[in-house]
Amino acid sequence: MSGSQSSLRGANRVLLVETLRRYGGLTQVELCGATRLSAATVSTIVRELLGAGVVETRTTVRSGRRAQLVTLARAVGLAVGVHIGERHLRLALSDSSHDVLAEQVLPLPVEHRVDTTLDRAALLVVDLLERVGSSLEDVVGIGIGLPAPVDDATGMISVRGILRGWDEVHIAQVMSKRLGRPVFVENDANLGALAESRLGAARDYRDVVYVRASYGTGAGIVLGGHLHRGFAGTAGEIGHVQVDPSGDICRCGSRGCLDTVVGSRALIEPLRGSYGSLALRDVIARTLEGDPGCRQIVSDAGATIGSVVASLAMAVNPQCVVVGGELAETGEVLIGPLRNAIRQRVLLNQIAPLEVLPGELGVRSEVTGALLLVLQSTDVSRQVEEVDVLAAVEGTP
């Protein structure tokens, strides 16, 4: 009896922490509403979590009255991760322990404009901070992921035409001027690689290729635990490897790039005749429902991407390939044929078959990578250690 009661208590504790993560910060009254636990239970759990250092409280105002805002406790310094995708803007806020404190998604139009999107991103960053009762002063940096190769030296997109209208804009400068904090810009597949190799499916490996199969295809390469960007940040741009010498002209200017064969438009077009106009999300949803036509499209894409990744794997010899991006939500429908295409290459199988794994971080892998990029670039860990030392000196056990 007492066993089941304590497990209920544990479950309620988890529920409360999850609720705080979803909303950012809530007062105790709001926590009762959101978790549907009694006021007494919430009060007890908050006190427990406060004692354990899991949550923090601060004074706030709700409908004109003073109230206690409960947020997840955070270690020094907040990081903001922003992923500007083809159709979605995703933001996440975390502390130096990589725990996501709050997040937000904004749907974006096709070929969204740089001015509107960056303006909205900046406003969302400020709002996300307000939600956890914090401000820009607590932010050590902002990481931004873009679906285009980024030159590390300038923080600008290094290949023209891939993200239309964004070429001339110094994104890091625009955002850091606006928000007054350091801004780091990186290719989104590189961020996914960083996240999956540190915290995700490839955390036990040192040499990793991360494939991001989305509206376009890209890859991030981690060698010896370090991200390999290349001279101008175009390492791993497999979306622009030629797969069809007589194919269509890509937006990059070359002919028959992988993206012209497995990019979202190329995937949707053959379905138009029998399905009408679908969005990439519909293709993924229908594949998961088992629709044969959509499964065919996705598994063919997997095989085509696999053949390109096989060549990349030959060049960099990773221990594992992690597959992420929206298309990877279809699971083995995409990854099965992709894995087979890679494993057909004899050289890759001489010592041990190359692992091909689905990503573990899902839609969050790119923002998580952006958070990691900020935290490693701003050296928060050292500050944390200092605080820990101080705490150890002052703390009474």
Add this chain to the structure above:
Amino acid sequence: MDAGRTGGRGAPAPDLAAPAGATAPSTAPATAPSPPAAPVPLLALRQVSKFFGAVEALVAVDLEVHAHEVVALVGDNGAGKSTAAKVIAGVLTPDAGQVEIDGEPVTVGSPSGAHDLGIATVFQDLALCENLDVTANLFLGREVHQGLLLSEGEMETQTRGTLDALSARIPSVRTPLHQLSAGQRQSVAIARTLIGSPRIVVLDEPTASLSVVQTAEVLTHIERLRDLGLGVIIISHNMNDVRAVADRIVVLRHGRVNGTFDAASASYESIIGAITGASHAAPMA
């Protein structure tokens, strides 16, 4: 927990999952080898006209909405967007033309008639009660009874389920409306449409006067409505918001349809051109 809601929707996925949302956009070349067997739209306006004296609010408007589809109605002030919404919502009766549901001509005589036909509408003023809480607003006029008493627990559970289905961030379903932000109220208004399992949701200017974060929430709700298999009509001035969530964009100009665009391929410029009259879909008759 949200079994009431999902059950109430009558598990629409399998029957609606068929060739939904399949209208060949008018901009696409007519070279498709075999045109898709045109599925019957959930809702269609056929040659609908509405006049107010000398004012031509709607002139022979054709509009189709399919399941799993978001259709945006855009245009200048006075282009007839809100009139079209009111015709669909049963507030106005068309002077000419036909409203069809599932291909069958229907008469949407009143807002409650529209509700019975599975059409739910959120007007710009939201029509919520400031002094009532979230649950009471969702079930206003459609309260769930248990004998003579209101079934508060059931309504609360359904409210929470509906808000979760929209991934709406409203901590307590017992918060009075006047304590919520403009964006949260819009969430409540959209959640209200889902009570009673509608098939078509009409949203009039859902993102007007909202902050960016509130806009983000509402646009996410619209995506969720589409995922739930509903047909959605949004009316908006904001081209960015419209293009973020719509599948098709229908431009109204002086009460006439001045172009239908595939949101995935149409440029801002061509849509703006149709709104301002720089381009004409058809000569004025």
